[in-house]
Amino acid sequence: MLLPRFNKTINAWPAVAGVGSWAARQTLEGMMKKLPLFAAIALLPACSMLGDGDAPGRVDKLTYHYDAQRSGWNPRETVLTPAAVAGDRFGLLWESPELDSFEGRPPRLQASPLYLDSVKINAGQYRGRFSVAYVATTNGYAYAISTAAHKDVAPGTILWRKRLALKPCEGTLELIGVLSTPVIDRDQNRIYVSSCDLDRQWQMHALDVRTGEDVRGWPLTVDAVTVNRPGVTRNGTNQFPSTLKHWQRGALNLSPDKSRVYMAFGKDGQSGWVVSIDTRNARVASAFSTTPVSDQLQGGMWASGGPSIDKQGRVHIATGASYLMAVRLKAGIPGVYPDSPHSWGQSIIQLSDDPDKGFTLTGTYTPFNYCQVAANDIDLGSSGTIVVDLPESETATPRLMALGGGKQGNFYMLDRDHMPGDLVKRHPCSTDPETDKSLVDPEPQPQFGTRGPINLFGPYSDDIGMMNSAKSRSTAAYFSDGKQHFIFATGSSKAGQDYSTPVPPGLVKVRIMTAPGKPAFPRIAAREMTQTFFNPGSPTVSSNGGRDAIVWVMDPNAPRLTKLDTADAPRPTLYAFDAATLKLLWKTAPGELYPSGKYNEPAVVNGLVLVGTDRVQAFGLLPKSAKPRPRPTATATAAPVLPVGKVPQGKALFAGRCAACHESNASEAPPKAAIASLPKPYLITAMTTGTMQPLAAGMTAEQIDAVAEYLKTQEEK
Template sequence: MPIQRLLAAPKLRSSKKEIVISAEAADGTIVRRAVQRPPHLAFAVVFALIALAAPAQQKVDVTTNHNDLARTGANTHETALTPANVTASTFGLLTKFPVDDQVYSQPLVVTDIKLKDSSFGTGTHDLVFITTVNNSVYAFDANDPKATKPIWHVNFGAPANLYDADLGCLDLNGSMGIIGTPVIDKPHNALYVVALTRVGDKFTQRLHALDLASGADLANSPVTITAPAFDPLLQNQRPALLLTNHTVYVGYASHCDKEPYHGFLLGYDARTLRQTAVLNTSPKGGQASIWQSGQAPAVDAAGNIYIVTGNGTWNGVTDFSESFMKLSPSLKLLDWFTPTNHRELDAKDNDLDSSGATLIPGTNLVVGGGKEGVLYTLDTRKLGHLGDQHAIQHFQATGSHLHSVVFWQSAKNGDLLYIWGQRDKERVYKITNGKVGETPIITRPESNEGHPGAMLSLSANGGHDGILWAAIHASGDSWHETRPGILHAYDADDINHELWNSWQNRGRDDCDGYSKMAPPTVANGKVFLASFGKENIGTGGLCIYGLLPDSQSPAAPTNISPEIKGGSVTLTWPAVSDAVTYTVAASDKADGSFHTIATGLTTAIYSGIQAPIGMSYYTVTSSNSHGEGPPSKPIPVRIENPTAKGRMH
């Protein structure tokens, strides 16, 4: 393991039981190590400094669609999952949570959230959030395979339905309440989500800001979404929400091209939810939706926003169908690009915006493609306006619809783009000298059978140990019906090497129906996959995959310290090496039957235990991907009967 240089002088914090040393590493990370205090303080300092020199394994939050504002789809801080350990014998389904309807959104993950519901105690948990078209938002424990219910679940009321507007197609199969992926502001403890709700015989869309720990609406939430020419029933909140510039941006497409509709992007102040900006992509005409197969707008380092539009009117002044658009934070048009054949694209329903925009980190490139399967590479400094001659390049990257693009900088193979288009083969392209090589460097031999192709994500430890995750229907076409889904894992440096798929051991790992256009989320040694469930409408789920338990579980916690205050007990203990979560159990006898009172804890403290009068005993166990370790020694806690006052004799 490489040693990091410590830039700042280490700081020491000492107690009777442990020593904590912190310092700034060469990469700017604040690294902390806690060690049990031995008799000789000097030895402890040396030991902690040695531990501190090694890179810290940090938890990863996935708070936005496709991982980052560039929409690369890559988590490059994944250290637990590698091509060596993602195999049919070592990796599989850990748990499956049912939800109340289909899931179109990508799961999001936030770590170390302190809960407010007393039934879960006051410890911290890692949470995964998922939404349904029944207007529900769920928060599940991301680590606890024994959990039987969500941490919290809120519902915003009756959703609109596919038949409420005679839309004339089955792109969505039933309810259409929450469709777009939420976005999370962890520092402000907020999850933003839009719900379409039936109110009597009318419909309304509302932007909610929810408390991450409880699901309750925060101050100023919700707010009704309005804009000139905005129809709350016909406007489909399909693209994922964007949070940047202290603003939540909400984008819109259509339902089955049912008119009248426009492409809208609306800005709301993240604290007050006051509307701050409105963009209509076709104010003099119609359509020009911001669909992007559910992908959020991209944002560059200067805060500029990139969207791609679909079929509709175009005049090059106010209306911009079939176009890349560069916008300021206030949604003023800064630049644009429209292909030469935009009118043909419109006539043949070949929307340009099926993949959205992906920015290539460290360059001035933006890439994206549409239903033709043509990939465009543009210069963000000068998009070029009308005409293919202004693009850096455009070429046939896949045979049909292009719905998902992933970028990764491989230490072995350089800058790579991954695509798996509709009715086509999976391909990898290399970016060199500011251009995408127009011949793939790797192509898998088999083709998928139908719409929409695969939704992709990638995990890696920097430029190494890359894994490409591909969620796709196992057979058939997912345009107008629910199809069985399959999740593949490929070596990202050689996609012809498949590591694992969810049908190798289908009885154990199957996640039921394919969740159309919802990328898998990879974080902290786990893969979170949305599901449509077992039926064509009305069912859904969340599958969590990870390394299967084996005998290498972590050690039992030691030196557990109880503190009694006002009849409430707090337990603290030194963190166990390699532990991910902790479980606390209680009994009225040291050798009695212990029952679990808290599980999924992510920090080495649990407070708020309402212990009975007399003697109680507590144990703590630690868990990681290898399973649950042995329990600690029972810790006795005595609660005295308070002295009676004012008693009559």
């Protein structure tokens, strides 16, 4: 079953059909302007996902969220329709073996699976042409895994493995051998993977997709030596740190001509960095920091989506705030540095990357209330940006950029050709939503009573939204039916005094409102109110052109601060919703998925749904001979209640609020054994009026006492 692909046009441009030259692609886009809108929608994304020409109707997934624009949309799925997924023949097809552990630590996938439909594998015992999933784990390994039967090789077979980190770095909650989703250059048969090793720090690998071996001249170490060379760094005198202080969680991305691969760095208490690597010469070409000096501890670029890149080659990324400044140092608004030129925390920045000059700041946007929310560690940069292009006949702002969620749960949309911020300094602090310079709904918003950014996941607050109270840490997804344009965002609305109890909606559909000659603006179209998400990954959309669209969401079923690399880690759930109605079509049964990491998204390709957990699990249409599965139910799900009994309840509360710091080798907080040795009254005081008060916000006196009681039981062991 193949979607019509205007084969005569494609065959006339073989370079484009094979993800060829940027010039050829630009020429084809010019031709496409003469085609009907639906044809353009069906054709263009397909060009970026085709394989090497052996099967022109098949789809590759080369990068996080499907394309450099981070659209999150595969418009070429002809098998998995809403009716098929909701029926009794959709289910688990196969699983790979569990991936490699490291010193007793189980594997986890924070990086999302990628996919090539046709690869000529020539490594080790496996030879031939395979359909392949590519994954990389927190334990520092990369894998190629067969996704279809090939002669005597079963789906799920590991075709090659590559150990990238001999001593994977230790994060707050897990190992961080590989955190970010890799990116594939199909023309060069390369997959770029970023790894962290305690001895070598961060490295960029260029692996041959056929063998798993590093291409000659790689890997490249990305550290103070390679980044701080004269002429490389931008934005002031800031220097990339010489010790291991950053995490590289943001998904990698490639420039339109594939000559640059981009890495985004962010960790609390550090400036954010985006680094441009020359793929032709394996060297750091340029780097941009979010603050002009290193002691301004704001602006981390830590969202899993990484940068989005438009067809003009411009790089867009959101930056964050700082828990260290907000909670530990209690720096307030001065710690946001609102009066500092060239300080771009809590903003969205746009960069050009000239081959000779490197990065240049070309646009900025900062929300109206950045001072208040950044002072409370309510990061804008917890979510990734996406790029959306609309027909010029529909709106005066056809080139858009959007961010859906962030810790505050707001939605932002911008004209990326006319970014509204200054290139020198953020605007003064404001509390007036009508001063916001994004493209806003002209109707008053209920949280303000005036115009302003729309709120997707409530309740709206400028004060509460960090840690488990954050609303969203995902990257939105775009879809068009050829007539209307929509963006889907995932997050977690909250309830309770401290906004830490998740409630629906966790999936919201936003329509991009357009009119000829007028600016576009966003408006909420629908909310899904039956399912509860804790800390969901990014939504993705599969469709057959403009019809049969499905929204896929994977949720770890655990708050942000829950450790997921333990034997008793929560099991995630994968959901499928009808994009037209947001009706639940299907979800995995409890325990069907193995434990995974956070911020993960499935790869929906050619009738398969590939999920990364501690292995690869594949879902699709079952053979007719298979036993039909029970139909899903749309019964509302709710957050689990705390265990009965003071000590079990205290243990659960500690795991959700405290373990991230007090059970981590990478944290500067005292270990659990040390605080357990303190007198119980001291522990209670620390959580009620002392240093731990912000993390205990909203807990009752009985819950605080339960945490203290649990800690005292640990002292006795």
